[in-house]
Amino acid sequence: MSNSASELYYQHSGRIGFAPLLVLFLGMPIIAALAAAYSYLVVWCPVIGYVNILFLGGFILASSFVLTTLARIGKSRSPIAMALLGLACGLVAVYSAWLFFIKALFEDQVSLVDLVTNPVALGNAVYFINQQGWWQPSGLAQWAISAVESGAILIGLTMAGWSSTDREVFCEDCGDWCEPFETMRLTPTEALLATNSNQLKPEELLTLEECTESDFPRFDAEVLQCNACKQLQAIRFDRVSQVMDDGQLKEKREDIPGVLIQRGDFG
Numbered sequence: 001m002s003n004s005a006s007e008l009y010y011q012h013s014g015r016i017g018f019a020p021l022l023v024l025f026l027g028m029p030i031i032a033a034l035a036a037a038y039s040y041l042v043v044w045c046p047v048i049g050y051v052n053i054l055f056l057g058g059f060i061l062a063s064s065f066v067l068t069t070l071a072r073i074g075k076s077r078s079p080i081a082m083a084l085l086g087l088a089c090g091l092v093a094v095y096s097a098w099l100f101f102i103k104a105l106f107e108d109q110v111s112l113v114d115l116v117t118n119p120v121a122l123g124n125a126v127y128f129i130n131q132q133g134w135w136q137p138s139g140l141a142q143w144a145i146s147a148v149e150s151g152a153i154l155i156g157l158t159m160a161g162w163s164s165t166d167r168e169v170f171c172e173d174c175g176d177w178c179e180p181f182e183t184m185r186l187t188p189t190e191a192l193l194a195t196n197s198n199q200l201k202p203e204e205l206l207t208l209e210e211c212t213e214s215d216f217p218r219f220d221a222e223v224l225q226c227n228a229c230k231q232l233q234a235i236r237f238d239r240v241s242q243v244m245d246d247g248q249l250k251e252k253r254e255d256i257p258g259v260l261i262q263r264g265d266f267g
């Protein structure tokens, strides 16, 4: 097995696949529908405040899930292309959220068709709502809230696109993703536990003693394999620990950067 640094770590080929088509014709309509659900929830929910942050978070997570799923199905191996598609989805999300928000707020007084075909009227409505407020804050405060909301959506979806397939490994020979094959559970040393995840060297973790699923803290080494040729395997690592959350012990996982690859005959 060759052990030069470039052979050790997996790197995406940069190919875009057919992800842009999927995102354009499937992802964007779904995200627009999610934006409608989000806007109607915000207008119709009798409580305003902390719950809106949950709605916004849910909207961004659901939209990111759509983007990530389509990136994988569409075989995108280009983080940059996916980040740009994520940004485009973010713009669709912000636009659609405003569109349906205005419709939900003014109901029969406005028509969706008018708002879509008349961007000036849409812009005026956005200006009016921010200037006058719609529940309590108005003017500068409402503009700031709207800006933070839009920023969170745009940044959230751009980052979701950028990282959509960053833990996945593609077999360029067979044209498909590697699938999970087995997971090894490893006992960390004190020194490794004290090391920041970004500074860990994944190849060194493979020499650690194995442990079981009930041991904490530990490192998980998940082996992926190309099921078509069985000539390519990859290993990605997680740091797994237990934390107290609301009086309950919960498992916490953190990705360790760097996915190892090995070529050989694993059949």
Ligand SMILES: [Zn+2]
Residues within 6 Å of the ligand: 171, 173, 174, 175, 226, 227, 228, 229, 230, 231, 232
């Ligand atoms: Zn293969």
